[in-house]
Amino acid sequence: MNRFSDIRLGTRPTGRWSLRAQWVLADTSAGRRLIRDGEVVIEGDRVIHVGHRFEGELAARHDMGAALIAPGFVDLDALSDLDTTLLAFDNWPGERKGRVWPRSYVDRGPYEMYSAEELAFQKRFAFGQLLLNGITSAAPIASLFYREWGETTAEFDAAAEAAQELGLRVWLGPAYRSGGMVLEPDGRMVPEFDEPRGLDGLDRAIAFAGKWQGNDLVSSMLAPDRVETCTETLLRRTMAAAEELNCPVRLHMAQGKMERDTVAALHGKTAPEWLDGMGLLTPRLLAPHATVATGDDLRRYAAGGVTVVHCPLVAARHGGVLRSFAKLREMGLRIAMGTDTAPPDMVLNMAVGMMLCRVAEGDIAACTSPDFMDAATISGAQALGRDDIGVLRAGGKADIAVFDLGDAAMAPTIDPVQTLILGASGRVTRATIVDGRLSMRDGEVAGIDMAGARAQAQAQFEGLLTKYPERTAGHPALETIFPPAYPLMDGRQT
Numbered sequence: 228m229n230r231f232s233d234i235r236l237g238t239r240p241t242g243r244w245s246l247r248a249q250w251v252l253a254d255t256s257a258g259r260r261l262i263r264d265g266e267v268v269i270e271g272d273r274v275i276h277v278g279h280r281f282e283g284e285l286a287a288r289h290d291m292g293a294a295l296i297a298p299g300f301v302d303l304d305a306l307s308d309l310d311t312t313l314l315a316f317d318n319w320p321g322e323r324k325g326r327v328w329p330r331s332y333v334d335r336g337p338y339e340m341y342s343a344e345e346l347a348f349q350k351r352f353a354f355g356q357l358l359l360n361g362i363t364s365a366a367p368i369a370s371l372f373y374r375e376w377g378e379t380t381a382e383f384d385a386a387a388e389a390a391q392e393l394g395l396r397v398w399l400g401p402a403y404r405s406g407g408m409v410l411e412p413d414g415r416m417v418p419e420f421d422e423p424r425g426l427d428g429l430d431r432a433i434a435f436a437g438k439w440q441g442n443d444l445v446s447s448m449l450a451p452d453r454v455e456t457c458t459e460t461l462l463r464r465t466m467a468a469a470e471e472l473n474c475p476v477r478l479h480m481a482q483g484k485m486e487r488d489t490v491a492a493l494h495g496k497t498a499p500e501w502l503d504g505m506g507l508l509t510p511r512l513l514a515p516h517a518t519v520a521t522g523d524d525l526r527r528y529a530a531g532g533v534t535v536v537h538c539p540l541v542a543a544r545h546g547g548v549l550r551s552f553a554k555l556r557e558m559g560l561r562i563a564m565g566t567d568t569a570p571p572d573m574v575l576n577m578a579v580g581m582m583l584c585r586v587a588e589g590d591i592a593a594c595t596s597p598d599f600m601d602a603a604t605i606s607g608a609q610a611l612g613r614d615d616i617g618v619l620r621a622g623g624k625a626d627i628a629v630f631d632l633g634d635a636a637m638a639p640t641i642d643p644v645q646t647l648i649l650g651a652s653g654r655v656t657r658a659t660i661v662d663g664r665l666s667m668r669d670g671e672v673a674g675i676d677m678a679g680a681r682a683q684a685q686a687q688f689e690g691l692l693t694k695y696p697e698r699t700a701g702h703p704a705l706e707t708i709f710p711p712a713y714p715l716m717d718g719r720q721t
Contacts, residue, residue: 231289231658231665237394237673239664242286243270248294249632250643252600253277254620259597259605261643267296269625272443272663277619291657293633295643297600298619299363299626299659300573301607303477303536304515304565307353307367307386309688312568316544318709321485322410322700325708326372329410329700333419340373340694345687347385352680353571354386354395358667359677360572360653361628363660364607364616366398366477366513368567371452373691373698377403377428380435387445392674394666396626398448398475398611401435403428404456408485410700418455418489425461429468436472443662446611447474454480454498455489459505466507475611477513477536481520483547499524508533513610515565517555518547529558534610537602538567539580551587552580552602553594563607564599572653573603574630581648596645625663631655 234240251265254277268276268285276283318324328337341349350367357365367386371377378401390397405425408416429449436447449469451457457465457478469476480486480498490498499520502508508531515536517525528535537549549555555562566576577599584594608617615623630647632640634655640646647655659667666673692709696702 231668233287234665236665236668236671239271239662240269240286243268243275243284244287244289245269245276245281245285246289246291246296246627246629248291248296248629250295251277252295252297252619252644254298254605254618254623259601265296267619267627269660269663272625274619274623274625274627275621277621291629293631293640294657295630295632295647296619297628297630298604298617299628299661300361300603301364301563301611301617302357302362302566302571302573303366303513303534303563303607303610304368304538304567305353305357305362305365306369306566306568306571307350308369309349309684309691310569311370311372311691312541312544314709317712322416325695325699327408327410327416328698330412331702332698333409335697337375337698339375340691341687343381346379346382347389348680348683349687350382350386351389351393351675352684354389354393354397355672355675355677355680356569357571358393358395358659358661358672359656359670360570360574361630361656361659362395362566362571362573363626363628364396364398364611366448366475368477368565369402371402371404371407373694376424377401377452380431383435384438387439387442389674391442391444394444394661394664394673396444396616396661398446399435399439400432400448400450400474401428402450402452403432404452405458405461406456408455408489416485416489418493420458422458422460425458426464429461429464433468433472436474440472447472449474449476451476451478453482453486454478454502455486455493462502462507463505466509466511469511474511475513476511477515479515481514481524482516482518484519487519497521497524499527503527503531510534513563515567516542516547516549518542518549525555525558525560529560532561534561534563534606536563536565537580538565538576539583540566540572540576541568543579543583544568548583548587551593552584552598553588556598561606561610562602563610564603570653574647574651574653574655577603577648596648599648600644625660627658627660628656629658631657
């Protein structure tokens with residue numbers, strides 16, 4: 228078996244070269260098809276053949292054996308920091324665990340809890356993890372809870388450079404906001420706004436987008452943070468700017484109780500209803516997560532052409548569920564996929580999504596493996612206005628993931644797509660190719676030592692944790708905010 232032994236990691240081979248495997252998932256004029264013992268031929272940044280054996284001249288042929296060659300995943304809510312949502316898994320309520328700024332912290336003056344170098348590193352590390360999981364296109368997302376206010380153009384310049392060095396296709400834009408929630412000493416959560424600061428953030432995001440337009444791997448996106456942190460003026464100007472830039476807008480909404488209650492108190496409506504009244508529900512809008520969307524909200528989304536970005540793993544971890552993937556499809560809504568947490572494992576997200584859909588509907592036939600594979604590839608590409616990614620066909624970009632179906636931990640394969648989604652995880656990804664370049668091979672990522680980076684990430688995360696008491700109501704000790712799963716044994720216990 229020849230697994231790219233003659234290709235240097237991080238490079239694009241010259242001439243025509245091919246991948247062969249037991250299975251290939253191909254996009255044809257008649258629809259998506261499985262090819263047994265198929266071959267994919269690549270030249271430059273493009274696929275020139277998908278089918279059975281290629282009879283033309285090749286510089287190299289690589290046999291991947293018992294594997295599935297498939298389109299790379301498109302992740303429209305891709306984690307790009309060290310995941311703080313994991314801290315909320317067994318620790319609640321969030322406002323008592325550093326997830327909402329207390330008044331004392333606001334009065335003290337919020338500050339950046341990471342250095343510029345740490346912010347740049349965490350995106351680089353996160354991009355490496357995306358490639359390890361077969362994700363070839365990503366719209367990164369990060370938390371603003373530990374930030375002074377919004378993201379900076381400097382860190383996103385660094386992110387753009389990291390994406391090019393590692394070989395990841397990205398849609399980037401620094402997150403901005405006009406306000407946030409503040410926890411009062413009496414326990415009330417109140418929104419506070421600074422609209423000029425939000426508009427300044429938008430201006431900076433527009434300037435960033437203009438700087439990177441025309442880059443092969445880096446595209447622009449506008450990313451107002453969460454709907455409850457935005458004012459009407461900020462949202463109207465954002466959508467107008469997106470029209471001028473011809474780029475998508477991602478806005479988290481219909482995702483939780485705090486948002487629902489805040490928007491209702493401020494505007495007397497749900498978030499989708501509020502945006503619909505402003506005429507801002509358009510095909511440019513990417514809307515994670517829709518787990519608290521009403522039926523009317525979803526109908527508004529469908530009428531406006533909004534894409535719902537489904538992130539089932541992070542939703543399920545917090546007791547949420549999309550109700551449901553099947554119903555949204557029946558309504559004609561486009562559903563794309565996002566990971567939004569660690570691990571950024573799209574295979575695991577598809578598996579959890581299928582299970583949640585079937586539970587929500589009480590029907591095993593409510594959804595299928597192809598439904599989720601399409602959502603994780605084709606639908607995400609369509610939401611970005613692209614027909615050359617998220618697909619594996621002649622003329623498409625060479626954005627490809629190779630999944631090992633012969634892994635010793637895998638069950639016997641009856642069908643490669645069903646077995647991948649319900650019998651594996653992203654850890655069986657053996658290679659990730661982006662724009663014709665070998666970005667990841669057998670756990671190694673171009674441009675970064677992932678083992679060393681993992682140790683650095685752990686140390687950086689632990690440093691962040693030490694600052695949590697400052698931004699948690701009542702400033703309790705860290706072990707009170709995040710107690711261990713079981714009591715720690717001291718030296719006197721046996």
